[in-house]
Amino acid sequence: MKGVRMSKPVVGILMGSDSDLPVMQEAVAMLQEFGVDYEMTVASAHRTPKKVLEYSVGAEKRGIKVIIAGAGWAAHLAGVIASHTTLPVIGVPIDSSPLRGLDALLATAQMPGGVPVATMSIGKPGAKNAGVFAAQIIATSDVKIANRLKVFRVEMEREVEEKAKRLLAISAAPAMKEHPVAEAGAPAKKKSRRRRWKKKSGGAAPVQGPAA
Numbered sequence: 001m002k003g004v005r006m007s008k009p010v011v012g013i014l015m016g017s018d019s020d021l022p023v024m025q026e027a028v029a030m031l032q033e034f035g036v037d038y039e040m041t042v043a044s045a046h047r048t049p050k051k052v053l054e055y056s057v058g059a060e061k062r063g064i065k066v067i068i069a070g071a072g073w074a075a076h077l078a079g080v081i082a083s084h085t086t087l088p089v090i091g092v093p094i095d096s097s098p099l100r101g102l103d104a105l106l107a108t109a110q111m112p113g114g115v116p117v118a119t120m121s122i123g124k125p126g127a128k129n130a131g132v133f134a135a136q137i138i139a140t141s142d143v144k145i146a147n148r149l150k151v152f153r154v155e156m157e158r159e160v161e162e163k164a165k166r167l168l169a170i171s172a173a174p175a176m177k178e179h180p181v182a183e184a185g186a187p188a189k190k191k192s193r194r195r196r197w198k199k200k201s202g203g204a205a206p207v208q209g210p211a212a
């Protein structure tokens with residue numbers, strides 16, 4: 001993948017391979033939503049260590065304020081970047097290996113004291129949060145972006161309320177059983193242990209109390 005660069009990027013997005021792009025695209029979408037300028041390229045801690053070093057050392061001087069690093073497998077990318085810069089580094093563990101990102105999560109999160117990586121959750125939601133989190137950092141000195149983040153929260157709240165209203169309407173309707181959410185809903189109520197015992201023995205169930 002060729003590097004992508006906006007006019008005055010303040011967030012740098014690095015990923016270990018172009019195969020990580022479908023996940024990291026979520027971070028890009030968030031930065032675009034909040035109007036944060038970013039640049040993006042492929043750099044691998046293992047395959048192109050010199051590029052990672054050069055990028056990390058030069059980023060601050062070029063005006064980058066936050067670095068997002070996404071990698072899969074033994075994901076050392078975010079940690080290696082963090083070791084070369086004091087810029088905040090956000091790590092996204094990518095679910096590209098047979099271990100479905102658990103390896104990348106541990107490799108990204110388990111940094112030794114003194115060299116932090118703000119580790120997001122595995123995969124697309126993590127990449128999305130990386131974009132939001134980077135915007136939140138930039139927003140500490142940019143009121144326009146701060147306001148967009150506030151609008152984003154309000155919209156999220158409204159969406160959840162709409163979902164709740166839809167669910168209420170479904171549960172009130174007679175055809176509720178046909179709705180997939182309702183069908184997959186609460187399992188049939190289990191009889192209590194006390195009632196089951198009573199039925200089996202034909203007598204009163206024992207009442208649990210302190211041992212004599």
Ligand code: RP5
Pocket residue numbers: 015016017018019020044070071072073094096
């Ligand atoms: C990691 O290895 C990359 O971040 C990617 O998730 C994974 C696989 O890379 P490719 O073999 O697809 O290039 O370094």
